[in-house]
Amino acid sequence: MLRIAVAQFNATVGDLTGNVERIVKCATEAKARGAQVLLTPELALCGYPPEDLLLRPDFYRACNQALDHLASRVEGIALVIGHPEESEGRRYNAATVIENGQKKAVYRKIRLPNYEVFDEKRYFDAGTDACVVSIAGVRCGINICADIWESGAAEMAHAAGAELLLVLNASPCHLTKHHQRLEVLGERVAATGIPAIYCNLVGGQDELVFDGASFALDAAGQCRMRLGQFVEALGIVDYDAGQLHSADQAVALLFEAEAYQALVLGVRDYIGKSGFKGAIIGLSGGIDSALTLCVAVDALGADKVHAVMMPSPYTAQMSLDDSREMIRQLGCSYNEIAIEPAMQTYAAMLDPLFAGLPADTTEENIQARIRGNILMALSNKTGKLVLTTGNKSEMAVGYCTLYGDMAGGFAVIKDVYKTLVYRLSVYRNTLCQGEPVIPENIIVRPPSAELKPDQTDQDSLPPYEVLDAIVRAYMEEDRSPREIIAAGLPEADVRRVVRLLRIAEYKRRQSPVGIRITPRGFGKDWRYPITNRYQDEF
Numbered sequence: 001m002l003r004i005a006v007a008q009f010n011a012t013v014g015d016l017t018g019n020v021e022r023i024v025k026c027a028t029e030a031k032a033r034g035a036q037v038l039l040t041p042e043l044a045l046c047g048y049p050p051e052d053l054l055l056r057p058d059f060y061r062a063c064n065q066a067l068d069h070l071a072s073r074v075e076g077i078a079l080v081i082g083h084p085e086e087s088e089g090r091r092y093n094a095a096t097v098i099e100n101g102q103k104k105a106v107y108r109k110i111r112l113p114n115y116e117v118f119d120e121k122r123y124f125d126a127g128t129d130a131c132v133v134s135i136a137g138v139r140c141g142i143n144i145c146a147d148i149w150e151s152g153a154a155e156m157a158h159a160a161g162a163e164l165l166l167v168l169n170a171s172p173c174h175l176t177k178h179h180q181r182l183e184v185l186g187e188r189v190a191a192t193g194i195p196a197i198y199c200n201l202v203g204g205q206d207e208l209v210f211d212g213a214s215f216a217l218d219a220a221g222q223c224r225m226r227l228g229q230f231v232e233a234l235g236i237v238d239y240d241a242g243q244l245h246s247a248d249q250a251v252a253l254l255f256e257a258e259a260y261q262a263l264v265l266g267v268r269d270y271i272g273k274s275g276f277k278g279a280i281i282g283l284s285g286g287i288d289s290a291l292t293l294c295v296a297v298d299a300l301g302a303d304k305v306h307a308v309m310m311p312s313p314y315t316a317q318m319s320l321d322d323s324r325e326m327i328r329q330l331g332c333s334y335n336e337i338a339i340e341p342a343m344q345t346y347a348a349m350l351d352p353l354f355a356g357l358p359a360d361t362t363e364e365n366i367q368a369r370i371r372g373n374i375l376m377a378l379s380n381k382t383g384k385l386v387l388t389t390g391n392k393s394e395m396a397v398g399y400c401t402l403y404g405d406m407a408g409g410f411a412v413i414k415d416v417y418k419t420l421v422y423r424l425s426v427y428r429n430t431l432c433q434g435e436p437v438i439p440e441n442i443i444v445r446p447p448s449a450e451l452k453p454d455q456t457d458q459d460s461l462p463p464y465e466v467l468d469a470i471v472r473a474y475m476e477e478d479r480s481p482r483e484i485i486a487a488g489l490p491e492a493d494v495r496r497v498v499r500l501l502r503i504a505e506y507k508r509r510q511s512p513v514g515i516r517i518t519p520r521g522f523g524k525d526w527r528y529p530i531t532n533r534y535q536d537e538f
Contacts, residue, residue: 006214011046040199143165148198151188169199189221274385293330294428297331390511396500406512415521418467
């Protein structure tokens with residue numbers, strides 16, 4: 001029998017010393033629980049993705065030293081460690097098997113993904129050979145992440161004699177992706193006839209969130225182990241006479257819970273790993289800032305979150321009351337700073353230049369920029385990071401103000417459609433023991449930027465159900481406007497939204513990084529030219 005420990009842990013990019021310590025701790029616990037081998041995630045030694053650190057020769061030297069140090073620290077259990085490797089002038093995404101302080105075998109990733117958020121062909125050379133190593137008498141084949149997403153690498157391991165497949169992964173989250181992983185690994189199991197153990201990274205790294213959800217499939221494709229999502233865990237799987245056994249059977253999260261936990265983990269790790277002292281959020285009385293505040297408090301604790309309400313003459317009393325109620329419920333620090341004096345000062349400064357010109361969005365944007373200046377000043381003084389509150393629907397069509405509501409360091413709900421913002425707000429309220437944290441008024445009232453009298457979002461945008469459907473089809477699915485109209489969405493709205501989406505590229509390029517939870521976000525996997533005269537197919 002072979003007992004495998006699955007180390008689903010939260011690595012930090014570039015923290016070689018810290019990551020080694022985490023692996024040593026996992027190995028110590030695994031050994032105490034009778035495991036003979038510890039399986040770690042992809043590039044566990046250095047964190048994933050290291051991006052252009054992988055272009056630095058000194059980075060490979062440091063990783064190699066850290067690997068040697070790790071090997072000297074662990075006895076009595078074999079390790080399968082993901083790390084970058086430089087060998088004979090070539091660079092690889094590798095996994096080394098270490099036993100009794102010695103490097104027993106090295107596997108080099110064969111399939112290098114170059115789609116969605118992945119850019120591995122920029123950094124690595126592809127491996128060519130299978131790697132099968134005997135651990136406690138069991139012939140274990142090694143694969144790394146994308147190796148299992150198409151045929152070839154797993155079948156090579158089986159042909160080389162593997163009776164069990166160990167897969168190291170850094171598979172970032174998008175909603176319900178764990179179902180896709182089960183299906184894909186199931187295809188490899190069906191093709192090879194051998195069981196497989198899938199160890200996935202957990203944690204936030206810039207815009208990416210890794211959800212863990214490690215699992216194991218037996219030779220029949222049945223799930224015999226599943227670890228929790230968005231949590232560190234050390235799973236134990238026994239391989240005995242071709243069968244897998246495990247007591248670890250976590251239940252997959254429901255859709256809203258999965259989305260919410262991804263946001264919480266993304267905020268916690270971005271703030272924590274980057275060394276900020278906490279978060280600052282500009283409250284408006286609207287649903288976007290309300291949800292962002294909840295996520296921040298759940299991620300960091302109320303003592304590390306500061307909210308600021310900055311009313312103007314157009315701010316409804318309801319917005320003030322609802323914001324104060326949220327603060328009462330959540331217990332974070334709070335200030336109200338009226339911006340009317342600054343508005344008057346700006347107006348006096350600009351009146352000679354604006355003489356004879358009608359008021360328009362210029363004056364509205366000044367209000368947003370006054371607020372942005374206040375938040376950034378507080379950030380500079382306190383060392384806390386401003387979290388912006390714009391959602392994916394707004395980012396898509398440019399319904400946001402450069403240097404105004406876009407001012408900040410991290411965009412929490414940047415990849416959350418407005419329709420999902422409402423669902424997540426209702427979900428967050430279901431977690432409350434008493435009164436809802438987000439007042440009902442915020443959820444049911446028509447959304448408004450409150451930059452002029454009686455303003456609502458739908459003065460400028462289609463209904464959010466329509467807007468989100470158009471953006472999803474055009475942006476995530478690459479469907480042409482003609483196809484979107486043929487699917488039943490209103491032609492006038494399609495034309496309008498596509499035009500807005502295209503001309504807002506310059507804004508998005510200047511927006512803060514934000515958490516990715518859909519198959520395609522406005523970040524690593526959206527690379528459209530700002531200057532662009534392509535005419536869409538209508």
